[in-house]
Amino acid sequence: MSKRSSFFTSSASSSINPVPCHGQFVKLFSAAFYAVSSFLIVVVNKTVLTTYRFPSYTFLGIGQMACTIVILYLAKMCKAVSFQDFDKSLHRKIFPLPLLYAGNHITGLGSTKKLSLPMFTVLRKFSILLTMVMEAKILRKSISTQMACSVVAIVFGALIAASSDLAFEAEGYAFVLLNDVFTAANGVYTKQKVEIEGLGKYGVLFYNAFIIIIPTILVSAYTGDLGKAIAFKGWVSLGFIFYFVLSCVMGFILMYSIVLCTHHNSALTTTVIGAIKNVAVAYIGMFIGGDYAFSWPNFVGLNICISGGLVYSYLTFHSTSTSSPNTSNQEAEEHVAEEPSNVSEKRPS
Numbered sequence: 281m282s283k284r285s286s287f288f289t290s291s292a293s294s295s296i297n298p299v300p301c302h303g304q305f306v307k308l309f310s311a312a313f314y315a316v317s318s319f320l321i322v323v324v325n326k327t328v329l330t331t332y333r334f335p336s337y338t339f340l341g342i343g344q345m346a347c348t349i350v351i352l353y354l355a356k357m358c359k360a361v362s363f364q365d366f367d368k369s370l371h372r373k374i375f376p377l378p379l380l381y382a383g384n385h386i387t388g389l390g391s392t393k394k395l396s397l398p399m400f401t402v403l404r405k406f407s408i409l410l411t412m413v414m415e416a417k418i419l420r421k422s423i424s425t426q427m428a429c430s431v432v433a434i435v436f437g438a439l440i441a442a443s444s445d446l447a448f449e450a451e452g453y454a455f456v457l458l459n460d461v462f463t464a465a466n467g468v469y470t471k472q473k474v475e476i477e478g479l480g481k482y483g484v485l486f487y488n489a490f491i492i493i494i495p496t497i498l499v500s501a502y503t504g505d506l507g508k509a510i511a512f513k514g515w516v517s518l519g520f521i522f523y524f525v526l527s528c529v530m531g532f533i534l535m536y537s538i539v540l541c542t543h544h545n546s547a548l549t550t551t552v553i554g555a556i557k558n559v560a561v562a563y564i565g566m567f568i569g570g571d572y573a574f575s576w577p578n579f580v581g582l583n584i585c586i587s588g589g590l591v592y593s594y595l596t597f598h599s600t601s602t603s604s605p606n607t608s609n610q611e612a613e614e615h616v617a618e619e620p621s622n623v624s625e626k627r628p629s
Contacts, residue, residue, distance in 0.1 A: 303544075306544050307544050307545055310537070310540045310541040310543075310544045310545065311541050311545060311549065311550075311553045311593075313537045313540065313541070314534075314537040314538060314540070314541040314550060314553055314554070315553050315554070317530065317533050317534045317537040318534060318537070318553075318554050320530055321527065321530040321531065321533075321534045322400075324523060324526050324527045324530055325337075325340070325527055327523050328340060328520070328523050328524055328527050332514050332517070332519075332520045332523065333514075334509070334512060334514065334520070334524070335505070335508040335509065335512060336500065336505040336506070336508050336509040336512075337386070338386055338496065338499070338500045338503070338505045338506075338509075339500055339505055339506060339508075339509035340524070340527060340528075341382075341385040341386055341496065341531075342493060342496055342497055342500060343524065343527070343528040343531070344385065344527065344528050344530075344531025344532065344535075345385070345489040345492065345493045345496065345531070346489075346493060346528070347528040347529055347531060347532050348485060348486070348488075348489040348531065348532040348535060349486065349489050349490055349493065351532050352482055352485060352486040352532075353486070355482075356482075356486075361482045362480075362482070363479065363480055363482045363483030363486060364479060364483055366487075366490075370487060373473065373476050373479055374473060374479065374483075374484065374487050374488070374491070376465075376469065377466070377469050377470065377473055377484060377488055378487070378488050378491040378492040379492070380462055380465045380466040380469060381466060381488040381489070381492060381535075382492040382495075382496055383458070383461075383462035383466075384459065384462035384463050384466045385531075386496070387455050387456070387458045387459035387462055388459045388462075388463075400452075400456060403438060403453065403456045403457065403460070404456060404459070404460060404463075404554070405434045405435060405437070405438035405585050406435060406438060406457065406460045407459070407460035407461075407463040407464050407551050407554075408431050408434055408435065408548070408551045408552055409431060409432075409434075409435045410460055410461060410463075410464035410465075411463070411464040411467055411468065411547050411548045411551040412428070412431055412548050413464075414464050414465060414468040414547075415468055415546070415547055415548055418468050418469075418472070419468060419471065419472065419547075421546070421548075423548070424595070426591075426595055427592055427595050427596070430588045430589070430591040430592040430595065431548075431552075431588065431592065432588075433584060433585075433587065433588030433591070434552075434584075434585050434588035434589055434592070436584060436588075437580075437581045437582065437583070437584025437585035437586075437587075437588060438581065438585050439581070440577055440578075440580060440581030440584065441577065441578045441579075441580075441581030441582045441584075441585065443577060443581075463551065463554075464547075464551065467538070467542055467547035467548075467550055467551055468547045470484060470538070470539055470542050470543075470547065471542050471543070471546065471547045474539060474542070474543050481536070481539040481540060481543055484539055485532075485535055485536060485539060488535075489535075538550060541553065545596075549593075549596050552589055552592045552593060552596075553593065
């Protein structure tokens, strides 16, 4: 009996234990992928909009949407990815994600242009608090006291840093705070919609861009942004063209990494990971760009934000890694308890 039990224990544990390990790796990889993508696109967008003085962040967003549509359409034609075809039920399945996607895109690019890199990354921390509130209200998800305290620390640090901004730009602040709202709502609804059968993460990405690109072009034409973008003299520069195309491709990669990270983790974790990657963005912005005005409150507040984000990440992934083995062992024990009766039924009398 002991030999039989040990056989089933080893068999069950060998078949179950690899799954949590694989799941934990996917969680960590998707988070790291999003962090790197988010860092790179901020730097690339800053180069296009500030260094080359491209006049239209709306047109840049259109380019990123178009790139997303083309890449995913070709991938579907090659059967590399799959998602449902367009039908009448699609609007019901995906709404209001396209509106949130467009708002997040446009306000994010606008705030990148109007603010210095360090202040952009500081004020983006408010999206964490908003995401936590929306997850509780929409997804009915609870958060531990320790994680809530780390979120409060991030927001508190952002308040300290923003209070001493010597390069205050009202329009930039308005853009980034709107971007926080859109980011939080987009993350929460992405988590909800990506689970819908037939849609999935690729369908969410494709139809978000597909539905909203035409209205965005019309708005851009109405406001005059489209004309400014077409008349931009930098189109003759190979350097500008390289960074513009790179920004369009990175736009697709960023949106994919967001959906991937949100799917395997949570909307709040994705938002906090975005805050942690700002460690590099903020400190690099202090030395490049020439638009950072140093002050001690700003510097201290920035580090409080960073510390709170690191604590949240530790609590999130540490609790996941410690809970996974316990869950596996419990499933293994239940599997072992059931096996002897099954064997006895098959044993010849």
